[in-house]
Structures are given as structure tokens and as C-alpha cells.
Amino acid sequence: MDVLNEAIMDVDTSDSDDEFELDKLIHDIFEESSGEEEDNEVDEGADSEQKEERKIHDMWSGVQDSDEFCLLKDRRFMVGERELLQLLRRSTCQQCEGKIDPSTIHEGEYIAAGIKYKFKCSNGHPGKWISTPFYGGRSFVHMVMQLMVILSGGSWERFSLGARFMNLAVGSATNFYKMQLQYRVAIEKFFLSHIQSIHKKLGGIPLSVAVDVRYDTPGFSANRSTAVFMDTSTQFIVHMEVGDSREVERHSPRMEKLLVERGLSFLVNGSPLVVWEVVSDASRTIISIMKTDPYKHLQHSLDVxxxxxxxxxxxxxxxxxxxxxxxxxxxxxxxxxxxxxxxxxxxxxxxxxxxxxxxxxxxxxxxxxxxxxxxxxxxxxxxxxxxxxxxxxxxxxxxxxxxxxxxxxxxxxxxTNCRQTWAVENFFSHTLLHYCPKQNSYSYDAYNIRNMLAVIDHNHHKEREVAVGQDGAPYSQAQVSRRTKQWVAYERKRPKDFSYIPELMSACMQETYGRPLSTFSNSKKAMDLKTLQPNLSGKPNPGSKSLLAQMKGRKQQLKPQQL
Structure with missing residues (x-):
């Protein structure tokens, strides 16, 4: 919409013929033809498309009137290059209202995820048009694309690959990972505020806390792991710990003991929560921890x-x-x-x-x-x-x-208390697996913020109601259980509203405003881990060229000698 609004500003409103041509062009861009056959095709799925647009509009309808929210709640559309050029050719000069000379239209300087056109009017006055607004000296559309990937749990590689298939300009991966360093600061602040609100809500109530640990890869070669502490009554995640194998000298199984002890120490000694019971699976590590002095006064239950x-x-x-x-x-x-x-x-x-x-x-x-x-x-x-x-x-x-x-x-x-940890395992299998797929490898900071986003997502949407049809009956979905090989039915929940996203996106934008890329850095924890052991080998990188030459030399020695 910003693209059309800025281009339409240059149109001479006094010329009725130009107005007619402009209206026709806009209709052509959005495929709103007046033909009967095309009208039927458009109306075929109009109801469902309008419902989807209303859901999107509901997310942004109640946002505040700040500069960030005003930019975020504007609708955006995908427009082809040919249509943009046609629109520019029909525009007029802002100084003399003369026609734009089509032969002078050319691309200007590079803009990430956008385009800049320069031109002259028939009287020689220079002009320019940019497809995206700017925020803090950066392309706003580019920032929105980056936040879309991070906050939705997506992958920049897959997103950019899909963009290549449709020749869509989205910016570079280098800039994405650099900007992610500063988005991290805003996400961490938002997560801390969110967890504090949960603690305030549950403070003073005796809690039974379920704990479980998830590794980023199967087997005994995990690099990172996550320990989640969840209240079994409300199913709120009250605490989360993220660990790196470098903290335990690359012995992955030791991470469970490290994270559980660190998390229990915080919940018992450093939080306003009152914990009386800890629920876990039959892990020998956790059982031995619960027998030690700091925690043996707590009731320990295992998953029935x-x-x-x-x-x-x-x-x-x-x-x-x-x-x-x-x-x-x-x-x-x-x-x-x-x-x-x-x-x-x-x-x-x-x-x-x-x-x-x-x-x-x-x-x-x-x-x-x-x-x-x-x-x-x-x-x-x-x-x-x-x-x-x-x-x-x-x-x-x-x-x-x-x-x-x-x-x-x-x-x-x-x-004796008949406890279960299914809610934590369900969080691991669905929400966290979406934000942190095990087939992908992440840096420590990226892994940490993706875990935070998964926790925020879970706590905001855990009380969703069951979706119902027009007759008031709940929507159900049948499938075959892989374990029992029997048909089972589940009630479908209402779609997630993600009501916290506008505030989180605004916070991420504010964190980058007026700050150069050179000041963005990793967290102190990530930098400390690099000093412990920068890589699995424990040795500095000798260089890709040297390694490639050694590999080729070994292959050459294996070839049979020519007679």
C-alpha cells in the first residue's frame, strides 16, 4: 500500500483522463476486472480470503499510535516491476506538474528488499521514488522481513530460497545475521518481562513443577540443551535454562545435571515462587539431585x-x-x-x-x-x-x-501423587520443535532466543478454546495412533492470535534505531563460551585452503600408480 500511495501522490488530480487511466491501472494490478468470467473466479474464494484478512487485521487493530506501530500496521502488497514502471510513467513532477519522461526512468542506489527509481520530467526537473519507508536509516520492509523470519521460527535460508524462485528482493543473509544480534537484546528483555509477570501471577501459591531436558540433536553428540520448568496445575512455563556442551567439557550427558541444578537453585532461592514438589521422568541424574541437601526437603514425583x-x-x-x-x-x-x-x-x-x-x-x-x-x-x-x-x-x-x-x-x-510430565513433552514435540528444529544448527544466541520465543508462544496460547462450527459443535479431527494403530479423534483448537507480536516487533525496531551495525555483538555468555573452546577440535582453524590441499594430497596418494 505504501508503494501505491507514494506513487499516487505525484499524479495530477486535475487531469480527468489521467485519473481514469490510473484507476484502470490500479484495478489491473489487483486483478479487479469488470468481466463476468473473471468476476466469478475472484468471488469463488472471496469469503474465506476476507476471513483470513480480518484475522490479520485483528492483530493490528488495537496497537498504540507510536511511530513504530504506525509503520507496522500499514498493509503491504507484492507488486511487479512492470506495474511500478507503468505507474511512474503516468506520474507528474512535484515541482512543475509536468509529465515524467519515460526515457529517463532508471534504478538508483541499492536498497535492501526495495527499489529506488530516479527520473526527470519534461522540463528537466529531477525526481526519485523509493518503494519502502525508512526507519533509523534502514529499509523498513527489510527489517519487517527479518523479524517475520525470526519471530515466526522460520529459516532465512529457506525463506531466501523461496524468494529466489519468484525473483523477490529480500536482502542478504549477512545483514540478517548481523541484525539478529541486536534483535536478540529486545527479545531477551521481552522474555524477562514475560516471565516476571508469570512469577507475579503465581507467587505465593505452592507449586508442583515438572522438569524435563531436551537436547538439540539425538544421541550423545548434542551441542546444546534446554531444561523447561512448568507448573503442572496451570501449565505455565515458569523458568527455562539453556546449556552448551562447552560448559561441561563437551560431555553432553552432563548437561542435564548442570541445567536442572541451575534451574532448581533459581526457583528455590532466587524467585518469588513457592515450590513444594518436583516432577520428572525416571532419570537417575535428577533422582540423585533431589536427594542432596538443597532440595531433599522437596517432594519428588516421577511420571506415572x-x-x-x-x-x-x-x-x-x-x-x-x-x-x-x-x-x-x-x-x-x-x-x-x-x-x-x-x-x-x-x-x-x-x-x-x-x-x-x-x-x-x-x-x-x-x-x-x-x-x-x-x-x-x-x-x-x-x-x-x-x-x-x-x-x-x-x-x-x-x-x-x-x-x-x-x-x-x-x-x-x-x-503416590500420580503426576505426569506430558505437558512439557508436548511443548518439546510441537512448539519448541517448530522454533528449533533438530536438523538445523544454531549459534548459542540464536538457539537461546528461539527457545525464548517458544516459551512466550506456549504461555500465551495454552488456554485456547476449542474451535466450533456454525452449529456450535466442536471441530474434530480423526487420525490413526502410531502406537496403538487405532483411530482416535481430537478437538481442534482455535488458531493462535499472536497478540504479543506487535509489541515485540516494535521493541526489536526500537533496539536498532540509530545504532550502526558495527556496534551489534554477541551476548557475554556466547563470547565466554568461545574463549572456553571455539570449536569441537579445540584447535584454531588452519584455513580452508590448507585443509583442501591436504585432502587432495591424500586422495592423490590413494590413486594407483600409472604404468
């Missing part, structure tokens, strides 16, 4: 889903063997019984153990025994396709070994 999965896997491996096939129909019932025991023991480990051992009587068709009884309704039948087990059968004896295993019973104290 992982324990149930291990139980089901153990029973399934046993049921594959011929003497124990009788256990196969009972696996689901035994796992469900474990869940029921954890959810109804009310924090008492003795009650959990008592009810858990009752499965050995129930599976023998004995529902009342000395000191206990089954809680199901009378007339309960055995699972479909199965039968009651006899106490002298091999299947029952093996099941009794599993149920009464000393190591298994010794861990029951971690499951």
Missing part, C-alpha cells in the same frame, strides 16, 4: 505414564513366551489397575502398595481377602479372550515376581 509403559513392556515381553501366553489378555487390566492405585492412594505409599498387591488376588477370581477387597462392582468378569489364572500356573508365578519385585516396590514412593 513412563512407569506404566515400562510395566506394559515387561508384561508384553513375558507374554510372548509360550508358557505365559495367559497373561496377554490381562496386560491392559494390570496397567489400568496400577494407574488406579496411584490416583487413589492420596499420597500414602502404604495404601498404594496394599492396593497394588490386590491384583494377585483379583486375577485368581478372589475379590475379598484378609485385610482387603476389590473396589469394582460385583459380578466382574475376566478380560475378553482371557481366563482367571490359577495360583499354581507358571503365568501367575511370573506375574507375582513382577508385582512383588523389591526394586519395583521401592520406587512406589515416587508415584
Amino acid at each position: 505414564w513412563h512407569k506404566s509403559k515400562k510395566l506394559a513392556s515387561t508384561l508384553a515381553d513375558l507374554a510372548k513366551r509360550s508358557p505365559f501366553k495367559e497373561l496377554l489378555p490381562w496386560i491392559r487390566s494390570i496397567v489400568n489397575h496400577f494407574w488406579w492405585c496411584c490416583s487413589t492412594c492420596h499420597g500414602r505409599v502404604d495404601k498404594l502398595l496394599h492396593r497394588w498387591s490386590g491384583i494377585l488376588s483379583h486375577i485368581n477370581n478372589k475379590h475379598v481377602w484378609p485385610g482387603g477387597r476389590c473396589r469394582h462392582p460385583e459380578g466382574c468378569e475376566h478380560p475378553e479372550g482371557g481366563s482367571w489364572l490359577q495360583r499354581d500356573s507358571k503365568a501367575f508365578k511370573e506375574l507375582r515376581k513382577i508385582v512383588t519385585n523389591r526394586e519395583w516396590l521401592g520406587t512406589m514412593k515416587y508415584y
Whole structure:
């Protein structure tokens, strides 16, 4: 829109013929032909397109009237070069209102993600036209493109590659990564303010915090990792820690201990939050941390889903063997019984153990025994396709070994609250994976701000309502579960509104205003890590030319000698 407005400013409004030609040109640019056949094509998807435009407009409708917001909320369109030149040829001089000489129109100096035209009118007066406004001496459209890539979790390489396919000017990758250094400062300030607001909202309330660690690559060769601490009740992420393998001498598994200790120390000693319970998976590292002095006063719970999965896997491996096939129909019932025991023991480990051992009587068709009884309704039948087990059968004896295993019973104290970490894992699998794909490698600062953006995204959109149709029924989506191979249905949530984006984009723009590129630098943490070990080898780079020459020399030695 800025492109058209600035060009239309030069048009002589007193000339009715020129006005008619200009209106026709604008209609041609936006494909608003008056032909019946073309009208039908445009109107075919008009309703859906208008809805999408309204969603975009809603994001910017309530922004403040600052210089940054005034620039940001203006609509932008993609216009072809030929149409721009046609518009310039129909323009007039601002000094004498004379016609622009088409033969004098030529491109001026390079502008990132934009274009500058210079020309003269019929009376020789020079003029110019620029396709983008400027902010702080920089191309505003170029800045918006850069922020679009960063804040949406995209990749500049993929975006620029797609732009090449359509011959779209978007600027250089070098400038993008240089500007990202300063955008980082604004994102870090915004993230800190966001987390402080979460702490203020939850301060003074006893919290049960789930923690899990995610590595940037699978296996034991990870360079960076993320520890997320989430309130299990509200599912707000209350803290995040990012680690680098250089902090632990390139031993990736040690990062879990470093990040969990650092995060717990902050939550317990440096934040206004009151933490009474920590929930994690069955990591031996975290279990040992929770037994140390600073944290052993906290309740430690393990994820009951992982324990149930291990139980089901153990029973399934046993049921594959011929003497124990009788256990196969009972696996689901035994796992469900474990869940029921954890959810109804009310924090008492003795009650959990008592009810858990009752499965050995129930599976023998004995529902009342000395000191206990089954809680199901009378007339309960055995699972479909199965039968009651006899106490002298091999299947029952093996099941009794599993149920009464000393190591298994010794861990029951971690499951008395029936906690899960699924919300953290869901954040890793969806939101964080979008902002930090594992197939991409990022610098420390880039990885850090992308994690921050993922946390902000999650906390702002975690309470989205279910999308409903015109009849008021929720939208549902069916798919096949990869684990159970069964059809399951999910309710579709409303699209994310990203209401925080205008404020964040404005903050990023203000952080770069009037500052030269030479002053943009990495964070202090990133620079400290470079001093520890600049690369995996621990040695300085000998130069690509030297390495290439050595490689070619080795290949030459491997070639067979010519006779």
C-alpha cells in the first residue's frame, strides 16, 4: 500500500483522463476486472480470503499510535516491476506538474528488499521514488522481513530460497545475521518481562513443577540443551535454562545435571515462587539431585505414564513366551489397575502398595481377602479372550515376581501423587520443535532466543478454546495412533492470535534505531563460551585452503600408480 500511495501522490488530480487511466491501472494490478468470467473466479474464494484478512487485521487493530506501530500496521502488497514502471510513467513532477519522461526512468542506489527509481520530467526537473519507508536509516520492509523470519521460527535460508524462485528482493543473509544480534537484546528483555509477570501471577501459591531436558540433536553428540520448568496445575512455563556442551567439557550427558541444578537453585532461592514438589521422568541424574541437601526437603514425583509403559513392556515381553501366553489378555487390566492405585492412594505409599498387591488376588477370581477387597462392582468378569489364572500356573508365578519385585516396590514412593510430565513433552514435540528444529544448527544466541520465543508462544496460547462450527459443535479431527494403530479423534483448537507480536516487533525496531551495525555483538555468555573452546577440535582453524590441499594430497596418494 505504501508503494501505491507514494506513487499516487505525484499524479495530477486535475487531469480527468489521467485519473481514469490510473484507476484502470490500479484495478489491473489487483486483478479487479469488470468481466463476468473473471468476476466469478475472484468471488469463488472471496469469503474465506476476507476471513483470513480480518484475522490479520485483528492483530493490528488495537496497537498504540507510536511511530513504530504506525509503520507496522500499514498493509503491504507484492507488486511487479512492470506495474511500478507503468505507474511512474503516468506520474507528474512535484515541482512543475509536468509529465515524467519515460526515457529517463532508471534504478538508483541499492536498497535492501526495495527499489529506488530516479527520473526527470519534461522540463528537466529531477525526481526519485523509493518503494519502502525508512526507519533509523534502514529499509523498513527489510527489517519487517527479518523479524517475520525470526519471530515466526522460520529459516532465512529457506525463506531466501523461496524468494529466489519468484525473483523477490529480500536482502542478504549477512545483514540478517548481523541484525539478529541486536534483535536478540529486545527479545531477551521481552522474555524477562514475560516471565516476571508469570512469577507475579503465581507467587505465593505452592507449586508442583515438572522438569524435563531436551537436547538439540539425538544421541550423545548434542551441542546444546534446554531444561523447561512448568507448573503442572496451570501449565505455565515458569523458568527455562539453556546449556552448551562447552560448559561441561563437551560431555553432553552432563548437561542435564548442570541445567536442572541451575534451574532448581533459581526457583528455590532466587524467585518469588513457592515450590513444594518436583516432577520428572525416571532419570537417575535428577533422582540423585533431589536427594542432596538443597532440595531433599522437596517432594519428588516421577511420571506415572513412563512407569506404566515400562510395566506394559515387561508384561508384553513375558507374554510372548509360550508358557505365559495367559497373561496377554490381562496386560491392559494390570496397567489400568496400577494407574488406579496411584490416583487413589492420596499420597500414602502404604495404601498404594496394599492396593497394588490386590491384583494377585483379583486375577485368581478372589475379590475379598484378609485385610482387603476389590473396589469394582460385583459380578466382574475376566478380560475378553482371557481366563482367571490359577495360583499354581507358571503365568501367575511370573506375574507375582513382577508385582512383588523389591526394586519395583521401592520406587512406589515416587508415584503416590500420580503426576505426569506430558505437558512439557508436548511443548518439546510441537512448539519448541517448530522454533528449533533438530536438523538445523544454531549459534548459542540464536538457539537461546528461539527457545525464548517458544516459551512466550506456549504461555500465551495454552488456554485456547476449542474451535466450533456454525452449529456450535466442536471441530474434530480423526487420525490413526502410531502406537496403538487405532483411530482416535481430537478437538481442534482455535488458531493462535499472536497478540504479543506487535509489541515485540516494535521493541526489536526500537533496539536498532540509530545504532550502526558495527556496534551489534554477541551476548557475554556466547563470547565466554568461545574463549572456553571455539570449536569441537579445540584447535584454531588452519584455513580452508590448507585443509583442501591436504585432502587432495591424500586422495592423490590413494590413486594407483600409472604404468
